[in-house]
Amino acid sequence: MIEVQEVGRTFTISRRTGLLRRERRVVHAVQNLSFTVRAGEFVGYLGPNGAGKSTTIKMLTGILAPSSGRIQVAGLDPARRRTALARRIGVVFGQRTTLWWDLPLRDSFELIRHLYKVDRVAFKRRLDELTELLGLGEFLRTPVRQLSLGQRMRGDITAALLHDPRVLVLDEPTIGLDVVSKAAMRGFLRSLNAERGTTVLLTTHDMGDIERLCHRVMLIDHGRLAFEGGIDDLRATAPEESSIEDVVARLYARGAQAPDQ
Numbered sequence: 001m002i003e004v005q006e007v008g009r010t011f012t013i014s015r016r017t018g019l020l021r022r023e024r025r026v027v028h029a030v031q032n033l034s035f036t037v038r039a040g041e042f043v044g045y046l047g048p049n050g051a052g053k054s055t056t057i058k059m060l061t062g063i064l065a066p067s068s069g070r071i072q073v074a075g076l077d078p079a080r081r082r083t084a085l086a087r088r089i090g091v092v093f094g095q096r097t098t099l100w101w102d103l104p105l106r107d108s109f110e111l112i113r114h115l116y117k118v119d120r121v122a123f124k125r126r127l128d129e130l131t132e133l134l135g136l137g138e139f140l141r142t143p144v145r146q147l148s149l150g151q152r153m154r155g156d157i158t159a160a161l162l163h164d165p166r167v168l169v170l171d172e173p174t175i176g177l178d179v180v181s182k183a184a185m186r187g188f189l190r191s192l193n194a195e196r197g198t199t200v201l202l203t204t205h206d207m208g209d210i211e212r213l214c215h216r217v218m219l220i221d222h223g224r225l226a227f228e229g230g231i232d233d234l235r236a237t238a239p240e241e242s243s244i245e246d247v248v249a250r251l252y253a254r255g256a257q258a259p260d261q
């Protein structure tokens with residue numbers, strides 16, 4: 001469902017170092033990255049701040065083109081077929097909304113229906129289902145700017161799923177949610193994957209998300225894949241640690257000692 005082959009992405013940063021002098025520096029955000037996510041998998045994508053997670057997600061969704069290598073998502077090259085891909089995948093960035101700030105939630109969904117050209121009957125059925133599952137009924141007429149973070153996040157997840165995508169890419173979907181909202185969101189995502197077979201790639205700094213949801217974990221550090229395996233394999237990298245958080249902290253610390261690019 002997702003194929004990443006030897007992908008690299010660099011950024012060139014230009015910085016003023018004097019009155020007339022500029023210094024150019026190349027940042028290797030992602031380097032020689034290869035992985036596969038099969039249909040129906042729920043995979044966690046971990047890494048410390050600045051490791052290259054968002055850059056990867058932007059490449060998977062076609063927002064950024066890779067500098068090298070090859071990507072296929074749902075059978076398409078994301079950077080070349082971004083519009084076609086948008087009909088096959090759903091994307092949620094926890095830190096920002098894709099909804100229209102001043103519009104009631106319902107109107108944002110209606111606009112999305114037009115953008116994705118979703119059939120009216122299928123849209124109504126899917127919206128009713130998602131409204132029920134995510135408990136959104138009482139907020140449909142509320143402008144997005146008046147929603148709490150948890151309500152808005154449920155709105156964003158609904159928006160990403162209205163066109164019934166086979167792949168869902170989530171960038172920190174539980175950030176800032178309270179324990180009850182977090183548990184509800186995780187329950188929803190788990191059943192979406194188990195019952196509907198939606199393939200999910202999840203980026204998070206919350207190890208609870210990883211432990212409770214993911215079949216497999218990939219860990220990126222300094223733009224390179226530093227670990228890949230199941231939760232038990234992850235634990236086995238530091239069996240002396242009792243929590244996943246500490247196991248992952250160990251892996252991050254190991255990466256920090258490695259020579260930088």
Ligand SMILES: Nc1ncnc2c1ncn2[C@@H]1O[C@H](COP(=O)(O)OP(=O)(O)OP(=O)(O)O)[C@@H](O)[C@H]1O
Binds near residue numbers: 013029054056
């Ligand atoms: N547009 C850009 N221009 C220059 N450098 C960038 C750009 N986007 C990302 N980078 C750099 O690429 C590297 C990877 O950044 P990225 O945002 O992918 O990390 P991340 O793993 O998502 O981090 P976080 O967990 O903090 O969100 C960082 O060194 C970052 O500064």
